[in-house]
Amino acid sequence: MNHAKRHRKDFMIRIGIGIVSSIGLFVLIAIFAFVFQKGSSLLSWQLLTGDYYSTTYDSYYDGTLPSAGFERPSSLDDSVYYSSVWGIGLQDDLDAEGKPYILIVYVDPNSPLTSLPDKNTEGETVQIASGQTLGKVIFSNRTIVLTSNGAQSAIQLFDGADGILDLLTTTRGKGIRGSIITTLYLIGLTLVIALPIGVFSAVYLHEYAPKNSKLAEALRRLVEMLTGVPSIIFGLLGAAVFIPFTSTITAADGGNLFSGALTLAVIVLPVIISSTEESLKVIPDEYRQASLALGATKTQTTFRVVLKAAIPGILSAVLLSVGRIIGESAALIYAVGTAIKDHIILTERSTSLAVHIWSIMAGETPNFELASAISIIILIVVFVLNLIVKLVARRLSRA
Amino acid sequence: MNARAVFQINDLNLHYGEKQALFDISMEIPRNQVTALIGPSGCGKSTLLRSLNRMNDLIDGCHIDGQVRYEEEDVYAKTYDVIELRTKVGMVFQKPNPFPMSIFDNVAYGPRCQGIKDKKVLADIVKKALENAALYDEVKDRLKESGNALSGGQQQRLCIARAIAMNPDVILMDEPTSALDPIATAKIEDLIQDLKKDYTIVIVTHNMQQAARISDNTAFFLMGELVEFDKTDLIFSQPRDQRTEDYITGRFG
Numbered sequence: 001m002n003h004a005k006r007h008r009k010d011f012m013i014r015i016g017i018g019i020v021s022s023i024g025l026f027v028l029i030a031i032f033a034f035v036f037q038k039g040s041s042l043l044s045w046q047l048l049t050g051d052y053y054s055t056t057y058d059s060y061y062d063g064t065l066p067s068a069g070f071e072r073p074s075s076l077d078d079s080v081y082y083s084s085v086w087g088i089g090l091q092d093d094l095d096a097e098g099k100p101y102i103l104i105v106y107v108d109p110n111s112p113l114t115s116l117p118d119k120n121t122e123g124e125t126v127q128i129a130s131g132q133t134l135g136k137v138i139f140s141n142r143t144i145v146l147t148s149n150g151a152q153s154a155i156q157l158f159d160g161a162d163g164i165l166d167l168l169t170t171t172r173g174k175g176i177r178g179s180i181i182t183t184l185y186l187i188g189l190t191l192v193i194a195l196p197i198g199v200f201s202a203v204y205l206h207e208y209a210p211k212n213s214k215l216a217e218a219l220r221r222l223v224e225m226l227t228g229v230p231s232i233i234f235g236l237l238g239a240a241v242f243i244p245f246t247s248t249i250t251a252a253d254g255g256n257l258f259s260g261a262l263t264l265a266v267i268v269l270p271v272i273i274s275s276t277e278e279s280l281k282v283i284p285d286e287y288r289q290a291s292l293a294l295g296a297t298k299t300q301t302t303f304r305v306v307l308k309a310a311i312p313g314i315l316s317a318v319l320l321s322v323g324r325i326i327g328e329s330a331a332l333i334y335a336v337g338t339a340i341k342d343h344i345i346l347t348e349r350s351t352s353l354a355v356h357i358w359s360i361m362a363g364e365t366p367n368f369e370l371a372s373a374i375s376i377i378i379l380i381v382v383f384v385l386n387l388i389v390k391l392v393a394r395r396l397s398r399a
Numbered sequence: 400m401n402a403r404a405v406f407q408i409n410d411l412n413l414h415y416g417e418k419q420a421l422f423d424i425s426m427e428i429p430r431n432q433v434t435a436l437i438g439p440s441g442c443g444k445s446t447l448l449r450s451l452n453r454m455n456d457l458i459d460g461c462h463i464d465g466q467v468r469y470e471e472e473d474v475y476a477k478t479y480d481v482i483e484l485r486t487k488v489g490m491v492f493q494k495p496n497p498f499p500m501s502i503f504d505n506v507a508y509g510p511r512c513q514g515i516k517d518k519k520v521l522a523d524i525v526k527k528a529l530e531n532a533a534l535y536d537e538v539k540d541r542l543k544e545s546g547n548a549l550s551g552g553q554q555q556r557l558c559i560a561r562a563i564a565m566n567p568d569v570i571l572m573d574e575p576t577s578a579l580d581p582i583a584t585a586k587i588e589d590l591i592q593d594l595k596k597d598y599t600i601v602i603v604t605h606n607m608q609q610a611a612r613i614s615d616n617t618a619f620f621l622m623g624e625l626v627e628f629d630k631t632d633l634i635f636s637q638p639r640d641q642r643t644e645d646y647i648t649g650r651f652g
Contacts, residue, residue, distance in 0.1 A: 211459060286496035290558070293454060294509040294565060295486030304512070309499050 035379065039372025042174075046131070047373060050175020051342040056135065057171075059116035059126040061164040070108040080105055081151045083158035087111030090134060090151035102134040102151050104169065116167065128169055135168030174370055176377075178342045179356040182257065185344065186336070186352055187325050189261030190268060191318060197265070198272025199307075199314060205273070206280040207302050226270040231331040238263030238335030252347035260336035260352075264328060268321035275320060279313020280306065316392045323385045326378055329354035338362070353378055405430045405569055405599045406451055411465035413446060415458065420446045422623045424465075428569075433591060433600045435614035435631065437607060439651070442620040444603045448571050451601065452488040453481050470568075486513065489562030493574040495554035497546030497561070502529075502538050505546045505557055509565040524564050531597075532560035533590050552583025559590065563598075570594065572602040576609065588613050607647055611635050619643045 070087030080089045087108025095101055107113050107128055118124035134154065137145035140163030145154045201219070209216035242259035246252050252259070283306050291301040307314075329352070337349030338359045344350050351359055357371045404427035413421035421443045428434050428451075436444040446455065453474060455461045467474050474484050486509070497505050506525040515521060525542070529535035534556040538549070546557055555575055562570055572591075576584040591600060591613050604610050610617050611631060618628040619640075627634060627643045638644045645651060 284496070286492060286494060287498055289454065289457065290490075290492065290496045290498065290561075291508070291512075292457070293452060293485055293490035293492075294512065294561065295482050295484075296509070296512040297482060300512045304508070305498055 032379070035372045035375045037372075038368055039370075039374070039376045042369050042373035043376060046172060047175055048180065048377075049177050050131075050172060052173055052175055052178055052340050053342055054133075054173030055171045057126040057128075057132075057167075057169050058119040059128075059164075059167050059169075060119060061112055061116055061167070062140070063112055063163075065112065065162055066110075070111055073106065073108075076106055081155040082106070083155045085162075086113060086158050088113055088128070088158065089130075090154055092151045100148065100150070102145075102147050102154055104128065104132045104134055105130050116164075119166070126169075128167070132169040132171050135170055136166065137164060137168070138166040139163065140165055174367075175342075176353065176356060176370075176374060178340065178344055179351050179353050179374075181344045182336070182341070182350040183326060183352045185257050185346065186260055186264060186332075187322055189257060190264040190325055191321065193261060194265035194268050194272055194321065195318065198269050198317070199276050201269075201273045202276035202280060203302060203307065206277050207298075207306065223270045223273050226266075227274070231267055231328055234263055234267050235331035235334040237266065238331060242335060246347075250347050255335055255337035255349045257336060257344075257346045257348075257350070260332055263331050263335040264325050267328060267331060268324050271320050271324060272317045275317035276310065276314050279310045279317070282313070283309045312392050312395055316389045319385050319389045319392070323382050326352070326381055326385075327354060328352070329358055333358065403430050404428060405470065406601075407466075407468040407471075408447075409466040409468070411447070411450065411463065411467060413443075413450060413455070413464075414460075414462040416460040420623050421450075424625050426618060426625060426628050428599065428601055429616060430599050431595060431597075432615040433595050433602060433613055434616045434618065435610035436601065436603045436618050436620060437605075437610050437646075438620035438626075439646070440605075441622075443623040444618075444620045445573055447620070448573055448601060448603050451569075451571055452485050452490055454490065456481065486565050487567050488569040488571060489565055489567035491555070491558050491562055491570065491572045491575045494578050495551055495558055497549070497554050497557050499545065499547060501543045502546050502549070502557060503542040506560050506564045509561060513565075525560075528560040528564035529557075531563050531594070532556045533586065533593070534560055550583070552579050552586060555579060555583070555587060556590065559587075559594075563594075567598065569599045569601065572600065574603050574605060577605060584609075607635075619646060621646070 065085060069084040072082045072084060072089075076082060076089055077091075080091050082089045088104065088111065089106030091103045091105045093101055093103040107130060113128040116126045116128065118126045134145070134147065136147075137154070137157070139145075139157060139161035141161050143157045143161060145157050147154075205216050205219060238259055239255075242262040243252075243255055246256055246258040246262070247254070250256070250258060287305050287309060288301055291305045292298075296304070332352055332355050336352065336355065338351055338355055339349045340356055340359055341348070341350040353374055357374050360367045361371050406428035408424055408426050408428075411421055411424040412419065424443075424447060436448060438444050449455045450463060450467055451469070451474075455463070463475055469484060469488065472479065474481070498508060500508075503525055506528050507521045510521060510524050515524070526535060529538065534553060537553060538544075538557075541548075546554065549557060555578075559570070559575075576587050579587065588609065591602065594600060595615075602610075602614065614631045616628065617631040617634040619626045619634065619638075619642075621642055627638060627640045629639075634643065635647055638647065
C-alpha cells in the first residue's frame, strides 16, 4: 500500500515540475513571439538606414514640360504607375499603422521634379526623390490629388496636367540609422578605452602579481563586486564625473558619446578582466617555461606566447562586452542622453538602440511597433554574438 | 677545476620550502659529452637538471645553498644574468611543448626574442636548426603549419630544434622520450648521438637502457643524494656502491 502511495507522490511531483518549467519556457517564448509579431512588419532596409525625423517639402512648378516626355524605365515593377509626362513613378503602400499612402519610387533624372522652387524658403530648391511620400498635389488645371484615391488616380491627374500650384512631399521617418551609428561609436570608443585597461589588469593579476598578493586579491574582489552593481549607479557616475570631465576637455556641453563610452568602459571592465584572466588560466604553464628556458624575458614570454595564445579568450571577452554595450540602457540615459538624432556628433547627445526604445516608449504616443522592431534587431545581434562566443570558446577548449 | 668541465656543482643543497630535495651534490659535467642522470622517481635528478639553468627560480619556496658554476661563473650570484644563462643552456622538456604557432615561428622564437629580425637570417637559422634536429626533410613543405599538428616524436624534435636555434653550448633534456613510442624514442636517441659533437648534453632518464645506450657518463641519484658518478660503462659493469648495483640490476626503482 505504502508502495503505491510513493509512486503516486512521485508522479505528482513530476507533473508539478513539468508544469512549472513549461511556465518559464512559455514566458520566454511569449516575449519573443510578441516582439516579432509586433515589430517584424517594420523590419526593412529603410528602417536601418533611414532618418528618424520626416521632413515635409512644399513646392510648385510653373515652367514648361518637354514635349518628348520621359520614357518609362524597364526596371520598374508592374505595380508601379508611371507618368511619362512628368517622369515620376508612384506605388501604393501601407504605413506602420496600416494606413495607405502613395510612395514615390522613381523620378527621372531629367525631370523638372528633381529641382523645384521651395515655397517655404525663397531661393531654395526641393528635390523630389524616390523614397518620399506624396502628399497633397494641386495642379494648375485645378485638379487635386487625394492620397486615399491611390497611385493610379494620382498618375492620371499628373498626365493631364502641365503645371503644379502646390506639391507636398514628405521624407519617410522612423528610421534608426542615427541610433545604430551612436551604438557603433559607443562600441568602438568603449573598447578602445576598456580593452587595454582590462587586458593589462588581467595580465597583472595572473602573470605578474605575486601569489597571495593582497593587492591582487583586493582587485579580484572589486571586480567581482562591480559585476553585480546595477548599471543605473554607473549612469550616476557618468553624470557626476564623466560628463563634467568630458565637457572640460572637449567641446561637449552635457551628455555626449565620450562620457557614454567612459561610463560603459567602467561597466564592461569587470567582464574583460575576469574573462581575460580565465583565458590566461588555461594557457599551459609549459608554454611559459619553454619560453623562459629559451632565454626570453618575462615580458617577451607574456606578450609573444601567453597573450597570443589567449587571443580567443580575449576575443570572447570583447564579444561579451559588445553584447553588454548594445544592451545597456539605464546608464546611458544619463551619460549620453535620450535625444534621438539623425546626424551624430561625438560631443552631442544622442541615443543608442536600447535608449532609442526607451525614448519612443516614454513619449506621449508610445510606438510599440518601432520599439519591437528595434528589439528584434538587438535580439538578433545579441543572439549572433552569443553564438560566436560559443564557437570561440569551443575552439579555445579544443586547442 | 677540470678545464673540460662545463658545469661545476659544489655542495649544492636545495629546499622546496621545508622539504630538502638535494643533499650536498658535487659533480662536474664534462664538455661535449652526454651525461645521464638516473634514479627512481623523486630522487632529485630533475631538480638538479633545473638548477643548472635556474628554472627552479620559477617554483615558489625554492631555496638553494652551494654553488653551480657555468664556465667558471657562479650562476646563483646576485649579478648573474639568468636570461644570458638560458640562451647558452637550452632545455627540452618531458612533454613536447611546442608553442601554439607555426613550425617556423616555433624555431624562430628564441632568435627573435634576441632581437634578430632579418627574415633571411631567421630563415637560415630555422633551416639549420631543423636539419640538425633531423626534422627538416619531414616538415620543409609545411613550415607554416601549426607545430601542434606534428606527431609526438616530431614535436619533441621540433622542441630540440627550437633549443638548437639559440646556438647554445649545453642542452638539458628532462626525460625527453618518456612520452614517446619506441620508434620516436630511437630517433631522438640517434639525434642525441649526433648532437654531442657540438653540444654538451645532460639528460635525465627513467630508462636505464637508454642511459647505457646513449651516455658517456652516468650519475645515480637516490633520495636527493648523488650515490655514484662515473663513466657509463663502469657504472653499468662494475658499480662501486651496492645501492647502484641494486638499482641497475632492477632490485628496486
